Amino acid sequence: MPRLTEARKELRRAQITEAAVRCFGRRGLERTSIADITAESGLSTGSIYAHYRNKAELIQATARATLVERAETLGRYADGDHPPGPDELLARMTAAIDPVAARFGVQIWGEATTDPVIGGIVVDMIDGVRAVVRDCVTAWLVKVEGRDPAEAGERAAPIAHRVMALYLAELLQAALRPNTEETTS
Amino acid sequence: MPRLTEARKELRRAQITEAAVRCFGRRGLERTSIADITAESGLSTGSIYAHYRNKAELIQATARATLVERAETLGRYADGDHPPGPDELLARMTAAIDPVAARFGVQIWGEATTDPVIGGIVVDMIDGVRAVVRDCVTAWLVKVEGRDPAEAGERAAPIAHRVMALYLAELLQAALRPNTEETTS
DNA sequence: GTCTATACGATGATAGAC
DNA sequence: GTCTATCATCGTATAGAC
DSSP states (O other): OHHHHHHHHHHHHHHHHHHHHHHHHHHOTTTSOHHHHHHHHTOOHHHHHHHOSSHHHHHHHHHHHHHHHHHHHHHHHHOSSSOOOHHHHHHHHHHTOOHHHHHHHHHHHHHHTTOHHHHHHHHHHHHHHHHHHHHHHHHHHHHTTOOOHHHHHHHHHHHHHHHHHHHHHHHHHHHHSOOSSOOOO | OHHHHHHHHHHHHHHHHHHHHHHHHHHOTTTSOHHHHHHHHSOOHHHHHHHOSSHHHHHHHHHHHHHHHHHHHHHHHHOSSSOOOHHHHHHHHHHTOOHHHHHHHHHHHHHHTTOHHHHHHHHHHHHHHHHHHHHHHHHHHHHTTOOOHHHHHHHHHHHHHHHHHHHHHHHHHHHHSOOSSOOOO
């Protein structure tokens, strides 16, 4: 019996955070009011506060949800028997960038600068993705380049570092691309 | 006569924006109130609003001031008869990163996501720095690597692109490094 | 759990003396 | 140009009915 209600609860939370990313993508973290999110989600103030203690907690939850989703997407591009090389991997990662998520992501970077909790989330996420990239590059070095596994592990780290930097730069660029959806200011 | 007063005015504006970056670096763009900036600058509300129409304009001015200052610093690292190679250039650029400015810079990225004016400032700044880097790399290719000028120009662009990505990633990392100065929440 | 209505605090901005 | 004092607005969060 807790099963079903627990699932429903999680569904509501997802409904809220998904509405939240859209709002944040439009007006930014602090400019979107709770009222904006109620309008976007179709729920009410009370309902939102039943699921999140306050706005900060909602932002954290939204950040976590978005970032782990992105990490999972990228992880999918990195595995398989024929691991892509660095260039191909980067191309796939770049292609997978969603403009709205990118905007929200960069806003989260800014918030991480000030809020230690968000900071931890962002650092964990970046470290996680970097690890995935490193593993992928290692596998590629071994399986298609024919390197020795031990040597590949060493070589992979700096390559992964560069791939990550290029990816983050692409993310930033996507976030800065003028928003098609007008910023009703 | 307008000379002197104009200079004084510019000095006041600098005094305000410098106090502003410190405040922004501490508490973030929207969490710092005008009161915070008056406290940090030693000025009063009225004085600030005599120089800037509103808070948004103050943020824009602060962003412009900080970003052009950074661009100038980087430009200095890039010229001379013995232009540094890409690795050395990146090392210098990274070493020149100021933690407070980095935090503010990343916050500005987030704001650029939403505010078209800030967006323009950030894009201009990134493009400007990239151009400086490209010129430096070109000069290096010609003067120390002995490449043909025409060929150097072509090769420099992608290298500059990578150097920029690595630099932006370092900037982000610096901004995410836990703040020593506590976030009086 | 979800709603409506509301209290309360914070802060951006202005007025007017000096 | 700079100050102090004040206003008005807005948005978070809560209370209480259903």
